[in-house]
Amino acid sequence: MSAERARRLPPGQYETRDFPVLSVGPTPRGAERDWSLAVTGAAEPRRLDWDALLALPSETIAADIHCVTHWSKLDTTWTGVPLDALVEPLPGATHLLAHCEGGYTTNLALSDALGGRAWIAYAYEGEPLAPAHGGPARLLVPHLYFWKSAKWVRRLELLRAHAPGYWEANGYHDRGDPWREQRYQGDA
Ligand SMILES: Nc1nc2c(c(=O)[nH]1)N[C@H]1C(S)=C(S)[C@@H](COP(=O)(O)O)O[C@H]1N2
Ligand SMILES: [Mo]
Numbered sequence: 244m245s246a247e248r249a250r251r252l253p254p255g256q257y258e259t260r261d262f263p264v265l266s267v268g269p270t271p272r273g274a275e276r277d278w279s280l281a282v283t284g285a286a287e288p289r290r291l292d293w294d295a296l297l298a299l300p301s302e303t304i305a306a307d308i309h310c311v312t313h314w315s316k317l318d319t320t321w322t323g324v325p326l327d328a329l330v331e332p333l334p335g336a337t338h339l340l341a342h343c344e345g346g347y348t349t350n351l352a353l354s355d356a357l358g359g360r361a362w363i364a365y366a367y368e369g370e371p372l373a374p375a376h377g378g379p380a381r382l383l384v385p386h387l388y389f390w391k392s393a394k395w396v397r398r399l400e401l402l403r404a405h406a407p408g409y410w411e412a413n414g415y416h417d418r419g420d421p422w423r424e425q426r427y428q429g430d431a
Contacts, residue, residue, distance in 0.1 A: 248317060251307055253421035256315040263314060264375045267409065271344040271395050275379045276343035280363065282329060284401035291329065296363065296380065299324045304362055306385035308392070309421040320369070321383055323362030326399075330357065335403050341382055342398040349393050349408035351384065352418065353401075359385055363396065388419035389427070 244258060253257060275293045282289040284310045303369060330339070332353060332354050355361065364383040365372050372378035377394030384391045388408045411417055416425040 247360050251317055252315050253309055254424050255426075256309055256313055256421065259314040259316055262316060262376070263310070263373045265310060265312070265389075265392065266375070268345045268346055270374050272357055272374070272393055273344055273379055276396045277343050278379050278397075280329070280380070280396065280423050281398040282401070283398060284339075285400040285403055287331055287333070289329070293379070296324060296365065302362065303382060304364070304385070306383070308385050308389050311390060311415065311419070311421075311426050315421075319367070319385075320361065321364040322366035322369070323364035323380075323383055326361045326363065327359060329363065330399060330401065332357075332401050337399040337416055338402045338405050339407060340400045340402060340406055341393040341396050342400060344395040344397050347393060347395075347409050349382075349391050350402075350406055350407075350411055350417065351387075351391060355384065355387060355391075355418070356377055360384065386420070388416075390415065 257421045279291045280291045301322050306319055307317045308319055309315045338352055339356055340348055361384040363380050373389050382393040413415050414428055416430055419425050
């Protein structure tokens with residue numbers, strides 16, 4: 244591997260060229276016509292359907308992604324809508340909990356979810372997002388370990404305090420910054 248690529252690997256990570264699928268449960272058969280995304284909690288309640296999502300200005304995101312099981316994939320390309328366009332938190336909101344079809348959840352501080360650092364992604368390498376990778380739409384939060392990038396996301400719940408999601412309640416770190424190697428609860 245080139246020195247340039249090696250520098251892009253956070254500590255403890257190796258490069259894979261595959262795109263592994265990591266899911267706790269089965270891939271839901273979500274169709275675009277049935278899809279919607281709700282924003283609830285400490286925000287103006289909002290629900291977007293598929294056409295409303297596609298009508299919002301999209302961005303192309305080039306990112307390296309890092310799974311806590313030690314694989315990293317460099318130079319992935321996504322299309323999506325920044326969370327900033329979807330979430331208007333009321334004063335006091337500090338976190339969000341992403342809820343997915345199938346029951347998976349993960350939490351994010353709003354400082355990680357807003358400011359152009361997180362997206363609802365619906366295409367990968369220019370193609371509609373495959374169901375196994377979260378299609379029709381998933382969260383993409385590439386600066387944190389990839390378990391934060393919730394597949395089949397259907398609701399963003401704004402909160403006034405931290406609340407653990409699925410992996411955070413099972414011993415994984417609340418934030419999960421790969422460059423600080425924040426894998427498990429108790430890591431700095
Ligand atoms: N709904 C849901 N989202 C999820 C998961 C999951 O099990 N269910 N796994 C997470 C984990 S641990 C990782 S590494 C990535 C894997 O995404 P991929 O299958 O597209 O590689 O999805 C994340 N999002
Ligand atoms: Mo993961």
